[in-house]
Amino acid sequence: MKPKAIRDVPGLFQFPDFITEDEEGLLLQSLDTGNKWQLSSFNGECMTQRWGVVTDLKRRSVRPCSIERGEEDLPSFLRAIIEKWINRCEVIAQFHPNEANANSYEKHKGHSLAAHFDDRFLSGDILVNLSLGADCHMTFARKDKIKVLVPRRSLQVVTGRARFEHTHGIDLDDFHGPRRVSITFRRAKLTCT
Template identity: 30%
Template structure:
């Protein structure tokens, strides 16, 4: 019988299954990267930035910096009591094992990204806990027109070696802004530059995700840089609530507007159950 302790398949592995046969669990060769750390106050990424001094702007930056656009961090988006209530509601719902030591809960339409097909049959809306969160997001400047139609909860724990590989989120269905509410622990979101160049070393930018903060990824950070969360960025249990909006193709004026409008209408019922 297959080992069901985790949800890893293919080359992905967690601490529970990393001793699988090498042809399955072997990691992809890594590219040499030069690490920069993003400062949410000056909105630049610095070559010398000590995260041990805190998740905020250090008293002084040293070394070189690069411009890094497309990140908004809203600290203390929810309070400690609110965080406790949200986690309590999340843990009442069933978790499903996912790739690389994560667990997940999905609320959204069923999608075949390869064939670009969207089905709404099992989608019952965003969960009730978001009925108060979404209007609060719409009250901040970068998210005034943000209308999420998909919500995903991801749990990361160090005991399983939870991580997520560098990737781009889909562009056919999902719009420009990716929004994450980071709960239970501080962490870092890593961005990997993908443009071909003559440099032997490519830049990697670490973006701090303070506990209870809201992180918005858009623009260059969304479309020019892949993002990931490595194992060493997870020091204790972390739960991320990620919201996605529709792309222009599914919004007013787009060729699939009617379908997009229907999906948005379902999302706004806030009666959603976890999609199996």
């Protein structure tokens, strides 16, 4: 599977139709089972779930997850996505994340993603994002703002200048459906055990 390079944002790639409609439906069902969504206002308001290593941005630390604290490692439905890109996407075949979070954005609730950088030290060099439920336009900004279409069921890879020199965010009006869910994968750098 060959990536589509986004010329206006160096280091940004997409794999359109990375998953099928049936796979998308099963992923959304897995995410919605068990009522694990929690309200987040960290980078704009949305509902969120997270798995894997635990990053504490205030303490500048990353530690393994603890089952005793109710934390959860990457579940099998996320590991299946990782296996798929390892086997089909040469550009990220060596990327093995240890952290993931899902965000659910509902347009009627005014959800959005504020312009931000994922932590440029603790969150690693690559971000991989799977888009579910609806298309959106994500704004990448350095000096100028560039709106990039992120199609539903696509896998987006953020590396290099796109990762370290551009903020990214999504305005409310740039969600092209009632609900969009994203799953972001990272390889966080463990700072403690």
